[in-house]
Amino acid sequence: MEQKINYLFGMHPVFEAISAGKNIEKVLLKKGLGGEQFQQLFSLLQEKQIPFQFVPVERLDKITRARHQGVIAQIATVDYVSIEQAVENALAKNPNPIVLMLDGVSDVRNFGAIARTAECAGVSCIILPAKGGASITPDSIKTSAGALLRIDVCKVPNLKTAAYYLMESGFDIVACTEKTDNYIYDVDLTKPTAIVMGAEDKGISDGIRKLANAEAKIPMVGNIGSLNVSVATSVILYEAVRQRVRK
Numbered sequence: 001m002e003q004k005i006n007y008l009f010g011m012h013p014v015f016e017a018i019s020a021g022k023n024i025e026k027v028l029l030k031k032g033l034g035g036e037q038f039q040q041l042f043s044l045l046q047e048k049q050i051p052f053q054f055v056p057v058e059r060l061d062k063i064t065r066a067r068h069q070g071v072i073a074q075i076a077t078v079d080y081v082s083i084e085q086a087v088e089n090a091l092a093k094n095p096n097p098i099v100l101m102l103d104g105v106s107d108v109r110n111f112g113a114i115a116r117t118a119e120c121a122g123v124s125c126i127i128l129p130a131k132g133g134a135s136i137t138p139d140s141i142k143t144s145a146g147a148l149l150r151i152d153v154c155k156v157p158n159l160k161t162a163a164y165y166l167m168e169s170g171f172d173i174v175a176c177t178e179k180t181d182n183y184i185y186d187v188d189l190t191k192p193t194a195i196v197m198g199a200e201d202k203g204i205s206d207g208i209r210k211l212a213n214a215e216a217k218i219p220m221v222g223n224i225g226s227l228n229v230s231v232a233t234s235v236i237l238y239e240a241v242r243q244r245v246r247k
Helices: 011-019 036-048 057-063 083-093 108-120 138-143 159-168 206-211 229-246
Strands: 002-004 007-009 024-030 052-055 071-075 077-079 098-103 125-129 152-156 172-176 193-198 214-216
Touching: 007 011, 007 138, 011 024, 011 036, 011 071, 011 138, 024 036, 024 057, 052 057, 083 098, 083 125, 083 152, 083 159, 098 108, 098 159, 098 229, 108 125, 108 138, 108 229, 125 159, 152 159, 159 172, 159 193, 159 206, 172 206, 193 229
Parallel strands: 024 052, 098 125, 098 193, 125 152, 172 193, 172 214
Antiparallel strands: 002 077, 007 071, 024 071
């Protein structure tokens, strides 16, 4: 399954895309660009023999109104990975991998922020529902600081079916929900683990919760009582990192 993307913008995301071996057709650079970060990008373009062109900033502004930093790359496609391939890749790299399932997270910037943390925390893949989930877009790639170009992303027709497949492959399913008395510190996150995060308004669907091997919540002591989903994901992923570092 794949989704076409015409352009990727921003100096760091373009640098990461090239470093990750993505198929870059051409890079447009604003005339007069300079600085150390630009020199690194320019050297990489020359090293990889990627076509580039210096253009007036007006041409870049016509392509996107987003903050492009004077760099826009044309990418042919970004591929999603099948769950079978993602699980195989995960287990080949780590006997106790972490995968992340996003149930109803649709905002591309939240998705990008989650992906950035996930890559830093060593998550092997991110699994999204084909309907109602976020997608890999230029905005999500930019927000992820290029992490979405370095981590497997799966889009599946049904999250429950994906959860069953993960369980058959030896993964524990851990549902992060406030509807439990268990804190994230009480759950063993050192085994092959699929961490499920839900949308901020609806949380995790009942069907996924019923399948979970364990439920966990983040302790809250303030009055607001909830965290942005990308922040909440960071908290639990780094609890998993903490447990694994100490083991």
